[in-house]
Amino acid sequence: MRSRLPALPYLLIFAAAAALPLAGDDYIVLIATRAAVYWVLVSGLNLVVGFGGQLAIGWVSLLTIGAYTTSVFVARGWLGALPALVVAALAGAVAGAIVGLPALRLRTFYFAMATLGFATIVTQVALAWTGVTGGGIGIAGPTLPAPLDTQMGFYLFCLALAALCTWMTLNVAASRFGRALVGLRDAEVATEAMGVSKSRLLMTVFLFSGALAAVAGGLFATLQSYITPDAFTFDLSVLFFIAILIGGRGSILGPLLGTILLTILPELAAPLVAWSTFLYAALLLVIVIVLPGGIADLLDQRRRRKLPENRQIVPRPELVASLITRQVDRPALIISGLHLSFGGVRAIDGLDLELRPGEVHGLIGPNGSGKTTTLNVISGFYQPQEGGVRVGDAPLSGGPQTRAALGIARTFQTPRAIGEASVIENVMIGGTVEGRASFAETVLALPRHWSDEKTLRTQAERCLRIIGIEALADERADRLQHSELRFMEIARALMLCPSFLLLDEPAAGLSPDEITRLGALIKAIRAAGCGVLLVEHHVDLIFDVCDRVTVLNLGRELAAGTPSEIRAHKEVVSAYLGG
């Protein structure tokens, strides 16, 4: 969606690369082969680093594993070079999962350290395991069968693989998997609440990118023709990692250009060879400080396009019925005897609440009374110490990623959006659980991938029309105003056609007109049979739209009843409403 001809830059790059041999210079072809081999690895790593935001800085370990696996299988005569590449891919996938495993628990610096430690160990094992790897003496790299054994044949083979990797990662990037990855990077909590399982998605991506890295390793061994552990310096890891960051996260064209740039850079002048890693590092420092978005951010025209001023959000509540039609005689969402303490603080101290389909239930109370905590328990971010939440007779258990499948959607007190993604992509994340295509089908762009994309996009367009911000569909979310982000979160929640919708202070920061329209929208959502739990401080909105209201104070129910009962309740008036 970024430009009218998204494939054009890639076609130009690969056409130019395919025409390179016409220059008749073997050395140029050698450099180009190296760039292609690197890109096979970087394209996969890009999903981990650029999309997933996982700082895997020791990825050379997977190149090493792939190179040795291929070389050993061929040198011992167990397999031909091409089947050995497939074995390497499998080994790489497993190794990728092992390196990636810590990412499920460890954050940024810790994970970076873990990948660094893994890289050190792989090199040490390669040195010490002399019986298999030849230790410091090394081992011959595999030779591919004819016609791939000539320099030209090998180059075209690598180029074809590089093109294939580009296509596969482009497919992933433009799918629910790619969006969810970016979501985990920039808005983890919201993305999990949309039903994305962080562990499953990250493991899948680590498997995929480990396999690509190991294939690159096999090609690398062929290119080197002889490998020793010295060939796999940490400098290579740095090159791969920095190529992605210079290219820009969440982009594929950027890191492709970055890889080409960093491969060519040391060739431009002899002194640059010794200083190449220093230069890469300096480049990284400059990029991080001056242009955290990388090359891709420079190429992205949406940053500069002018948005109209005085934009108005005019929802179309009448369209809600075309999206959601839920029966109201479904089981209710029931909270019973809920207790939750943080250390010595009792955040929720024995709460009972029933959210019925087709009702708006208000949850009000002073700051710190446990309103948002209640929502967080329902969405699975906190596990209650006593009591629980159930829908009908089925208790809710498990983490936040399990709620979307049950039709429970929510918004957040501070909007949680992916700034670099477009509005419609942000909204489409809401429907991630509706997708049917597996990761493998997406990688190969099989029919179910296309039908998923079509369904999600149509659905997202419909949600945006209901909310009334369809004109902004293709804009970056970080350019939106606060109120637009709030409404965008509602659109994202509507993607599920939710049975229960939890709204956390949706009116905060909205203008009086917008609050009125929000009220009409909430009423329409209720009329469609959805149960809405509304946490709010705008008392007028609460009394306007709610069927029932629960007032919290210090984690306990202070009062519950219809709006008119609450308005007359003495303690509520003195503790909260004022009067």
Place this chain on the structure above:
Amino acid sequence: MFSSILWTGLAIGAIYALIAVTYNVMFSASRVMSFTAGQVGMLGGVIGAWLILRLHMPIIIGFPLTLLGCAAVGVLTEIVAVRPVIAGLEKHLYVLSTLALALMMQQFTAIEWSTEPQPFPRIVGAGFALDEKFWLPLLACAAVIVGLELLYRHTLVGRAFLAIAEDNYAARALGLPERGLRIASFALAGAIAGLAGFAGGQLLLASIANGPMLNFYGFVPVALGGLGNNRGAIVSGLLLGVFQQAANFLFGGVFVSVAVFAAFIVVLMAAPQGLFGAAPTRRV
């Protein structure tokens, strides 16, 4: 044999512990974990060897100059890689900026100094029952513990450090010069890492390979001991050193690296806050 393993282990462990303290001192002041910690440790050895062996300075001048140089590198880290990043919205970019600076330090040293380990001067000379390469790191570690304790408990600046570490916003609201204290912390951290490299010079030599090595093995005690917890870091560091040497003797080098790495991952997966505890963070 046993005592030699124990002493080598304790000495190396003391160096790891000092690098761990370096991480902690920087983290306390800025919430930043910096990849430069181990590199400055490496620089402590390299600058020391350069001043004393190549420029023939007396130790009494070379040693303070080494610490001063490393403190300056610490300040440089703060100015170049930390300040611009934590002023912005995406504070986690510090991982990348400090990584970039650490790589630059390492490459610069590799090209301008040497990629091969170089000899490091003897500091005290003969006359002790135990070789100085064993007790110097331990002495340095003890000096840093005592020094930090005195600084934190008995000086106003030290209390200000603690206040910043405890609650940055509240400390700033009280009018503490947060930026000045952060620069001072980075200078202090640089000097501690430099001391580690200098005191461990006889043991580790002046080699660029020490940079990444100390980065990793100095971080393991941070992870095990709990971020920001200096006591945990020192206990874990010493234990790590002894374990490493003992296992090295019993099973050989590769096994040790794999074992340490596996232990590091397992502990972090099971107890991300470390064995001695660190403050939890809020997600939602």
